[in-house]
Amino acid sequence: MDIKTTGKTGQDEKDGGAAEAATTEEAVTGADAGTLTDAGAGKDAGTEPLDEDLDEDPELDGEASAAADTGIGAGAAAVVSLALAAVALTGTWAGRVVAERETLVGQIKTSGAGTPTQQISEIYGDAWHSTALVNGVFALVALIVAVAVLALPRRPARARAVAVAGAVLGGLGLLLSVGTYFDLFLTLPTAGS
Secondary structure (H helix, E strand, C coil), rough: CCCCCCCHHHHHHHHHHHHHHHHHHHHHHHHHHHHHHHHHHHHHHHCCCCCHHHHHHHHHHHHHHHHHHHHHHHHHHHHHHHHHHHHHHHHHHHHHHHHHHCCCCCCCCCCCCCCHHHHHHHHHHHHHHHHHHHHHHHHHHHHHHHHHHCCCCCCCCHHHHHHHHHHHHHHHHHHHHHHCCCCCCCCCCCCCC
């Protein structure tokens, strides 16, 4: 509020200041009343802010949380498929244990009485095929999970990219495992060579 200084007496300044203050109060009161009236009319007319509408609508909240849940689940499943595919390509601890067991069983079966061909098949071939089988199972699971993520209707782009990588690596791991199991890439050595 500006107080104007003029050449009048102190009483005139006080009266002018009071008149100016009264005018200012009326202007503020009128503006506030108009704002309050407009705000009250807006509430009655149903023109609330957009944020309040979203918070009060349970259907929209449910859809948003379902979309977020789908995104988190799809992302996690895509990462799992990629990890399983990588494990299938590099080998697993379970595959190593199964292979060592097959080697031990082959040694027990052929101890003393087995022919060289039988020893090669029982000791090395069975272990090799068991490793390929275990890695193939991991690759197949990775491929199934990746395809399931890609089949989801609402999935984030990142989850889709990771699922595609999991599917490609899972398919490659499955191909290598099948080829190893059926001796397509390398055959077992024979006793005469």
